[in-house]
Amino acid sequence: MTNRKNAFLFYKKDEELEEKIHKVRxxxxxxxxxxxENPKDANIIASFGGDGTFLQSVRKTGFREDALYVGVNDGRLGFYTDFNTNDLEKIELALQSDQTEVLQYPTLEVSVDGTESFQCLNELSVRSQIIKTFAIDVYIDGLYFETFRGDGMVVSTPTGSTAYNRSLSGAIVDPKLPSMQLTEIASINNNQYRTLGAPLILNHDRELTLKIVQDGNDHPIIGADNEALSIRHSHEIKVKVSNKKIKTLRMKDNLFLHKVRRSFL
Incomplete structure (x- = not known):
């Protein structure tokens, strides 16, 4: 990080955390x-908190490709946070040695009805807003694939595969595979409705289109990572793996497989 010296600290004001951050300063x-004071002037953006705080730091600062994002947790496990406020020696080691490396994480590019567009680092979720199932026609590269009926669908990145996607029995995907994964939320499968019923991993050059069937439930909740978006009357959502990647810093001895084993095994 020798060529990056301007840092912006992203965190929620907390007296106990403030004391730890003072030592990091x-x-x-x-x-x-x-x-x-302004993230636009920074080439390092450091978040202090869990993975949720890291995701917010990326979103609130505009998915900067020219900045390096660093996640520092406060004692909780995290896939985006390689450093810990309780281990200042490790933070100092990262500043003065070659024990770190820069990773580039893929993001999703999402457009809603051809107007609203945004990025996701973890996942896009489309869920019913009322206590009623809704239907989605699924297209891949413009070809009709299936009609889903249930509570919703999640499209995740490889790094997001360990989050909401995994709770839905989705596959954990190596972040080195540029791809996206489509996972169902409580699908209905009977003689009238039939879906794949399994997570579907798509290559980075695919385009996924979700067309919401207008049958009285046309107000879905659209989530971008850990933030709900106020987009109403949605009809068509297009998703593809973006060319934009987020640069993050991690310790060389803390591989993705180490994090998976530590978190789930």
Whole structure:
């Protein structure tokens, strides 16, 4: 990180956390890092909290491709947070050695009805807003694939495959595979309705289209990572793997498989 010296700290104000961050600031000054008040002036954006805080830091700062995102957790496990406020020695080691490396995580590019567009780092979720199932016609590269009926669908990135997607029995995908995964939420499968009934992993050059069938339930909740979007009367949602990637910093001895084993095994 020798060529990156302007850092912006993203966190929720908390007295206990503030005390820990003060110590991190002191370490940064020791190695000539400058703190900036505006994230637009930063080439390092460090979040303090869990994975949810990291996702918010990326979203609130506009998915910067020219900045390096660093996740620092507060004692909880995380897939995006390689550092810990309780282990200042490791943070200092990262600033002065070659024990770190930069990873590039793929994102999703989403458009709604051809107007609203946004990025996702973890997943896109489309869920029913009322206590009633709804139907979605699924198209892949413009070809009709199936009609889903149930509570909703989730489209996840490889890094997001360990989050909401996994709770739906989706597959865990290696982040080195540029792809997206479509997973059902409580699908109905009977003689009238039939879906694949399994997670579907699509290559990075595919385009997924979800057309919401207008049958009285045309107000779905659309979630981008851990944030609900106020988009009403949605009819068509297009999703593809974006060319935009997020750069993150991790320790070389903390591989994705280490995180999977530590979190789930």
């Amino acid at each position: 002191e370490i940064g000054r020791k190695y000539d890092y400058q703190l900036v």
